[in-house]
Amino acid sequence: MSRSTRAATTAARRVTRNGVASPLKPKEEDLEIPIKEEQESPQRISRKRMSIPTSETKSRKKVKIEDESKLISPPPTDDTSYTDPPPKQTPSKKSPGKDLQEKKLKAYAQFASQSPFPDFQHPTPEECKVAHRILASIHGPRVRPKEVVASTTRAGCGDSPSVLDALVRTILSQNTSDKNSTRAKLSMDKVYGGSDKWDAIVAGGQAKLQEAIKCGGLSVVKSKVIISILKQAHEKYGEYSLDHLHQASSEDAMREMLSFQGVGPKTASCVLLFCLQRESFAVDTHVWRITGLLGWRPKNASRDETYAHLDVMIPDEDKYGLHILLVTHGKKCDECKAGGKNLGKCELRKAFRNAKVKGEAGEDVKEEEVEEIKMEEDEEEKTPVKKRQKK
Numbered sequence: 001m002s003r004s005t006r007a008a009t010t011a012a013r014r015v016t017r018n019g020v021a022s023p024l025k026p027k028e029e030d031l032e033i034p035i036k037e038e039q040e041s042p043q044r045i046s047r048k049r050m051s052i053p054t055s056e057t058k059s060r061k062k063v064k065i066e067d068e069s070k071l072i073s074p075p076p077t078d079d080t081s082y083t084d085p086p087p088k089q090t091p092s093k094k095s096p097g098k099d100l101q102e103k104k105l106k107a108y109a110q111f112a113s114q115s116p117f118p119d120f121q122h123p124t125p126e127e128c129k130v131a132h133r134i135l136a137s138i139h140g141p142r143v144r145p146k147e148v149v150a151s152t153t154r155a156g157c158g159d160s161p162s163v164l165d166a167l168v169r170t171i172l173s174q175n176t177s178d179k180n181s182t183r184a185k186l187s188m189d190k191v192y193g194g195s196d197k198w199d200a201i202v203a204g205g206q207a208k209l210q211e212a213i214k215c216g217g218l219s220v221v222k223s224k225v226i227i228s229i230l231k232q233a234h235e236k237y238g239e240y241s242l243d244h245l246h247q248a249s250s251e252d253a254m255r256e257m258l259s260f261q262g263v264g265p266k267t268a269s270c271v272l273l274f275c276l277q278r279e280s281f282a283v284d285t286h287v288w289r290i291t292g293l294l295g296w297r298p299k300n301a302s303r304d305e306t307y308a309h310l311d312v313m314i315p316d317e318d319k320y321g322l323h324i325l326l327v328t329h330g331k332k333c334d335e336c337k338a339g340g341k342n343l344g345k346c347e348l349r350k351a352f353r354n355a356k357v358k359g360e361a362g363e364d365v366k367e368e369e370v371e372e373i374k375m376e377e378d379e380e381e382k383t384p385v386k387k388r389q390k391k
Contacts, residue, residue: 071187073166115309118317123296128318134348135325143322155181158274163242166275170267176217184216198240223260265307283307286330294352
């Protein structure tokens with residue numbers, strides 16, 4: 001059953017405070033970083049205990065969580081020995097990566113057929129058609145190509161017939177500009193003697209790949225994720241390939257990609273949409289920002305929550321074109337790009353202002369829009385008549 005037909009099942013699933021259901025799901029980032037521990041030698045620990053009072057020996061080594069930049073100290077133990085090194089702690093049965101993998105898959109399964117906000121009824125199919133039509137008139141229509149061809153001049157988010165290549169290209173495009181991700185991809189191809197040299201990339205190690213893609217930004221994180229995915233694929237299938245996903249169902253392909261460490265909903269959705277040519281509504285920073293301006297999501301919805309919501313609400317036939325057009329609009333429109341100011345000229349925002357003021361997009365969005373209109377009217381009143389006439 002397609003996601004567009006599931007949209008009707010989202011109403012009245014559960015009611016929570018303020019009429020909006022808030023899912024109990026973790027916020028996932030596409031680039032996930034494993035936990036590292038700062039180890040201390042037994043001798044160093046022993047010397048510390050000789051010079052520090054017993055009451056202070058209960059402070060233990062700190063665990064650094066890289067992606068949150070926070071230090072968390074484990075609870076103290078009853079060990080107060082001054083001469084013998086502490087016993088080795090029994091490692092947890094689940095690694096941090098495995099635990100995160102299970103959370104991603106659980107969150108996807110929970111909202112695969114329903115929105116995490118079942119009482120938030122926007123966008124409607126009609127609203128999607130209106131937005132699609134307006135954006136196509138501004139930027140030109142976007143039609144899915146019959147055949148996917150890997151570009152040799154740009155990274156291309158998901159633009160490759162090879163699933164593994166599409167994954168790598170999408171990871172390189174995370175949190176950076178198209179120009180930077182393309183620079184990183186071309187540099188990587190040059191260093192390893194061509195595209196898709198997966199065995200050479202793994203053999204060369206993380207440091208070499210990091211150096212090769214540093215021109216694209218976040219090279220430390222991205223190099224770790226790429227090599228991790230390559231190793232996981234080879235260990236699982238005996239080769240550097242994920243092309244079997246072309247024959248898998250969309251849901252199975254999504255679960256397969258989410259099972260890899262370092263792959264979140266946005267990355268998997270891009271590969272599904274562009275490489276596998278399935279209907280999926282990927283949510284990048286532009287889509288997340290503009291759908292907030294249009295009142296298509298709750299104000300505080302995260303990007304992953306927005307994906308889960310919009311992938312159910314937006315009709316399949318609009319997903320490909322509307323996604324690309326929203327990204328394009330988010331880069332080109334002076335009012336809808338990051339840091340843009342509403343000047344009342346954007347045709348897309350003007351078309352949805354009426355609905356927002358009527359409260360159809362939610363009370364919080366209504367108040368925000370009414371306040372914005374009031375500010376514009378106040379500014380207009382302060383402007384001298386002669387100056388307004390000149391405009």
